[in-house]
Amino acid sequence: xxxxxxxxxxxxxxxxxxxxxxxxxxxxxxxxxxxxxxxxxxxxxxxxxxxxxxxxxxxxxxxxxxxxxxxxxxxxxxxxxxxxxxxxxxxxxxxxxxxxxxxxxxxxxxxxxxxxxxxxxxxxxxxxxxxxxxxxxxxxxxxxxxxxxxxxxxxxxxxxxxxxxxxxxxxxxxxxxxxxxxxxxxxxxxxxxxxxxxxxxxxxxxxxxxxxxxxxxxxxxxxxxxxxxxxxxxxx
Numbered sequence: 470x471x472x473x474x475x476x477x478x479x480x481x482x483x484x485x486x487x488x489x490x491x492x493x494x495x496x497x498x499x500x501x502x503x504x505x506x507x508x509x510x511x512x513x514x515x516x517x518x519x520x521x522x523x524x525x526x527x528x529x530x531x532x533x534x535x536x537x538x539x540x541x542x543x544x545x546x547x548x549x550x551x552x553x554x555x556x557x558x559x560x561x562x563x564x565x566x567x568x569x570x571x572x573x574x575x576x577x578x579x580x581x582x583x584x585x586x587x588x589x590x591x592x593x594x595x596x597x598x599x600x601x602x603x604x605x606x607x608x609x610x611x612x613x614x615x616x617x618x619x620x621x622x623x624x625x626x627x628x629x630x631x632x633x634x635x636x637x638x639x640x641x642x643x644x645x646x647x648x649x650x651x652x653x654x655x656x657x658x659x660x661x662x663x664x665x666x667x668x669x670x671x672x673x674x675x676x677x678x679x680x681x682x683x684x685x686x687x688x689x690x691x692x693x694x695x696x697x698x699x700x701x702x703x704x705x
Contacts, residue, residue: 488553
């Protein structure tokens with residue numbers, strides 16, 4: 470089993486270009502697994518973790534409801550945003566500047582074969598990171614992601630998640646609002662959940678800007694511990 474994970478920060482990158490790159494890495498892992506089974510080659514599969522920040526974009530999961538996008542095509546253009554229907558789980562979400570997006574592309578057979586455990590560990594990584602800033606966050610029953618003040622009228626989501634998995638290989642991932650413009654969430658019913666607010670870490674901390682590089686370091690620290698992985702940084 471290969472528990473080494475290559476870490477790459479793509480900076481600001483178009484959503485579709487990043488999706489294509491994810492698919493390339495995803496297919497590379499699947500091809501290795503297929504070759505191993507056909508030829509008993511004993512080849513190690515690779516694991517990747519991408520950080521990225523996207524220009525304004527709305528994405529809709531494969532089982533999502535298009536009516537949760539509250540903008541027309543013309544209005545999307547006016548706001549400088551794009552829209553993509555994609556192959557992850559979950560409904561609609563927003564990505565944009567000030568948001569840390571993470572895409573782990575892992576062969577879970579290198580770690581454990583349990584997709585629910587995988588999602589719970591990603592949530593735990595976020596929960597532990599926010600705890601370092603004095604923010605108490607938690608899971609909301611039946612709703613993937615990380616929330617604040619669950620079970621109260623003030624419940625609000627700070628991190629969305631949606632993944633795809635095939636033959637235990639993962640793609641897509643999480644989006645943590647750090648310095649996000651929350652106004653863009655007004656144009657959707659986030660994750661298809663009505664009546665729930667969205668928040669960002671800078672709002673919760675009462676700060677204009679939170680150091681995103683510091684957040685990434687903390688996320689990776691907890692990720693490595695939770696997955697018992699060895700992280701290797703690569704230059705993009």
